[in-house]
Amino acid sequence: MVRVLGIESSCDETAAAVVVDGRRIASNVVASQSSLHAATGGIVPEVASRQHVRWIVPVVREALNQAGLTPAAIDIVAATRGPGLVGSLLVGLSAAKALAWGWQRPFCPMNHIAGHVYANWLGEELPEFPLICLVVSGGHTDLVAMRGHHDFRLVGRSRDDAAGEAFDKVARLLGLGYPGGPAVERAARDWLGPVPRLPRAWLPGSRDFSFSGLKTAVSRMVQAPDAPPSAAIAMAFQESVVDVLVEKTLEAADELGARCVLLAGGVAANGRLRARMTDSCGLPLFIPAMALCTDNAAMIAAATSYARDFDDSLAADAEPGLDLTTRVN
Numbered sequence: 615m616v617r618v619l620g621i622e623s624s625c626d627e628t629a630a631a632v633v634v635d636g637r638r639i640a641s642n643v644v645a646s647q648s649s650l651h652a653a654t655g656g657i658v659p660e661v662a663s664r665q666h667v668r669w670i671v672p673v674v675r676e677a678l679n680q681a682g683l684t685p686a687a688i689d690i691v692a693a694t695r696g697p698g699l700v701g702s703l704l705v706g707l708s709a710a711k712a713l714a715w716g717w718q719r720p721f722c723p724m725n726h727i728a729g730h731v732y733a734n735w736l737g738e739e740l741p742e743f744p745l746i747c748l749v750v751s752g753g754h755t756d757l758v759a760m761r762g763h764h765d766f767r768l769v770g771r772s773r774d775d776a777a778g779e780a781f782d783k784v785a786r787l788l789g790l791g792y793p794g795g796p797a798v799e800r801a802a803r804d805w806l807g808p809v810p811r812l813p814r815a816w817l818p819g820s821r822d823f824s825f826s827g828l829k830t831a832v833s834r835m836v837q838a839p840d841a842p843p844s845a846a847i848a849m850a851f852q853e854s855v856v857d858v859l860v861e862k863t864l865e866a867a868d869e870l871g872a873r874c875v876l877l878a879g880g881v882a883a884n885g886r887l888r889a890r891m892t893d894s895c896g897l898p899l900f901i902p903a904m905a906l907c908t909d910n911a912a913m914i915a916a917a918t919s920y921a922r923d924f925d926d927s928l929a930a931d932a933e934p935g936l937d938l939t940t941r942v943n
Contacts, residue, residue, distance in 0.1 A: 615634060615635060616634070616635055616636070616689050616690065616919060617632055617633075617634050617640070617681075617683065617687055617688055617689050617690075618632065618633050618634075618636075618688075618689065618690045618691075618692055618722075618915040618916075618918045618919050619631070619632055619674070619677065619678075619688045619690070619691050619692070619710075619713070619915065620632075620633065620692045620693070620724070620729075620911040620912065620913075620914035620915030620916075620918060621670075621674065621691075621692065621693040621694070621706045621707075621709060621710045621911055621914065622693070622694045622706060622726070622729065622909055622910060622911040622913070622914050623666045623670065623693075623694060623698075623702050623703060623705050623706030623707075624694045624696070624697065624698025624699065624702060624703055624706075624726045624909065625657065625662065625698055625699055625702055625752065625909060626646070626647040626648070626650075626651060626657050626662045626665070626702070626909075627644050627645070627646055627647065627908070627909040627910070628644070628645040628647075628665065628666050628669040628670055628673050628705075628706070629642075629643060629644040629645070629673065629909060629910050629911035630643050630670075630673045630674045630676070630677035630911045631643065631677055631910065631911035631912035631914070631915050632677055632678070632680075632681040632683060632688070632915065633736070633912055633915035633916050633919060635919065636732075636735055636916050636919030636920055637735065637736065637916075637919075639736060639912050640680070640681035640682075640683070641676075641677045641678070641679075641680035641681040642677070642905070642910055642911065642912040643673050643676045643677045643680065643911070644673075644905075644909075644910055644911075645665075645669040645672075645673050647661075647662060647665050648792075648793060650665065651792065652791065652792045652793075655786060655791075655792045656782070656792060657699070659699045659700075659701055659702070660701065662699060662701070662702050663699070663701030663702050663704070663705060666701075666702050666705035666706065667705055670705055670706060670709045671709070674709065674713070677911070685713070685716075685717045686717075688717060688719055689719065689720075690719060690720050690721075690722055690918060690919075691710050691713050691714040691717070691719050691720070691721050691722070692710065692721070692722040692723070692724050692914055692915055692917075692918035693706045693707045693709070693710030693711075693721075693722075693723060693724065693914065694706060694707070694723075694724055694725075694726045694729065694914055695707060695723035695724060695725065695726075695930055695931075695932060695933055695936060696725065696726060696932060696933035696934055696935065696936030697725075697726055697727070697753075697754075697933070697934055697935055697936045697937075698726055698932075698934055699934065700932050700934040703932035703933075703934065704932050707723065707930070707931075707932050711928050714926070714928065715928060720924075720926040721926045721927075721928055721930075722918045722921060722924045722926060723924070723925070723930035724914050724917050724918050724921070725917070725936055725938055726751075726909075726914075726936075727749055727751065727754060727756070727878075727879075727938045728764065728766070728917045728938060729913035729914040729916070729917045730749055730751050730878040730879045730907075730913055731747050731749065731758065731760075731766075731876065731878050731917070732913055732916040732917035732920065733878060733902035733906040733907070733910075733912070733913040733916065734747070734876045734877075734878065734900040734901075734902055735916050735920070736902065736903075736906055736912060736913070736916050737900065737902070737903070739898075739900070741874050741876055741898075741900050742873045742874050742898070743760060743761055743762055743873065744759065744760065744761045744870070744871060744872055744873060745759070745760050745872050745873060745874045745875065745876055746758070746759055746760075746769075746863060746866050746867040746870060746872040746874075746875050746876070747759075747760065747875075747876035747877070747878055748859060748863045748875070748876070748877050748878070748882075749878045749879050749938075750776070750777045750778060750859065750877070750878070750879045750880070750881035750882055750887075751776075751778060751878065751879025751880050751881065751882075752776065752778045752779070752879070752880060753776050753778065753779055754771075754772075754776050754778075754879065755771065755772040755776040755777045755778070755823050755825075755859075755881075756768055756770065756771045756772075756938070757769050757770030757771070757821055757862070757863060757866050758938065758939070759866075759870055759872070763920040763921075763922070764917075764920065764921055764922065766938050766939035767939060768938065768939050769821055769866060769870065770820070770821030770822050770823065770862065770866060771822055771823065772822065772823040772824065772825065773817075773822050773823070773824045774824055774825065774826035775824075775825040775826045775829060776823075776825070777823070777825060777855055777859065777881050778794075778795060778879070778880055778881050779825075780825040780826075780828060780829050780851075780855065781794040781795040781798050781855070781881065782794035782795070783829050784798060784829060784832050784847075784848070784851050785797045785798050785848075787829075787832055787833055787836050788801070788832075788836065788844040788847060788848060789844065790844065790848065795880060795881060795883070795884060796883075798848045798851065798852055799852065799884055799885060799886065801844060801845040801848035801849070802845065802848040802849035802851075802852045802853075802886070803885070804845055805843070805845035805846050805848070805849045807843070807846060808846070809846060809849050809850050809853065810835065810842050810846055810847065810850045811850065812828060812831050812832065812835070812850045812851060812853075812854045813827060813828060813831055813854065814828075814854050814857055814858050815827055815828065815858065816858065816861075816862075821862060821865070821866050823858060823859070823862065825855065828851065828854055828855070832847060832851055835847055852884075852886055853886070855887075856884070856886050856887050856890050857890075859887060860887070860890045860891055860894055863875060863891070864894060864895060864896075867895075867897060872897065873897065873898070874897050874898040874899065874900060875891070875895050875897050875898070875899050875900070876899075876900045876901075877891060877899075877900070877901045877902070877907075878902065878907070879907065880907055880908045880909070881907075882901060882902065882907045883904050883907035883908060888901055
């Protein structure tokens with residue numbers, strides 16, 4: 615039995631969790647800053663890092679308490695190394711290193727995006743390789759192929775705005791508030807009238823995505839004299855994003871011979887995306903529980919449980935621009 619204490623602080627969530635054998639969540643504690651950053655309509659990095667300093671020790675203590683464990687029962691301490699906000703990353707990474715050193719346990723620096731992927735191993739069934747995972751998290755919209763554990767091959771990515779960024783920017787254009795993803799989804803869900811048409815960037819011959827032009831089209835629609843209601847535009851925008859995400863993911867799965875399809879990241883919590891993917895996917899489909907789509911530490915602990923030969927020297931530094939893998943055409 616391997617018990618991993620995971621710590622996640624890449625953005626504005628201070629989180630700690632204990633996962634057993636890469637499958638069972640013994641605890642999963644998250645201190646969110648969403649209400650704090652709503653006042654500014656977005657994350658202020660300095661404010662976020664200060665809040666991490668405030669919450670990191672209480673969150674770790676609560677994770678151990680909920681798991682009913684003492685530090686002596688922890689086998690590995692892991693923390694997010696990147697990508698993310700450098701000030702936020704440093705808080706969690708430094709805390710995890712200190713704990714690993716003090717407890718004399720191995721330390722594993724983990725990639726935040728790998729964590730999102732491995733949230734899919736925390737359900738009842740296990741994904742089967744080879745697989746395709748659509749990662750839609752914050753500044754990332756990536757199609758990742760995997761032939762084995764931590765064997766990540768990037769086969770498609772956004773050429774400009776990621777889907778999550780586009781949701782935030784469109785929510786701001788429509789005056790729907792922050793965070794943008796849930797705000798757009800709520801507005802779209804309430805609209806029962808006609809839906810205006812917005813473009814889809816299919817990028818023929820490529821598995822890449824592009825949402826910058828869609829954002830521009832929304833801006834022009836909002837500024838038009840006969841602009842539709844904001845809820846109608848929200849629905850049109852969401853349908854455009856979901857259409858492209860679903861179609862490109864399933865095409866890649868077919869082309870690459872995947873045995874199953876995974877969703878990962880904060881946008882994977884979008885109800886319309888989950889429903890469309892469920893209806894359209896002819897392969898086994900894995901979608902994390904809602905609480906495991908957004909940033910959390912259980913995913914970091916799970917990813918660590920399947921890692922091999924990681925460097926536990928405590929020398930790892932925060933890497934805000936850390937890549938999951940190199941591009942494979």
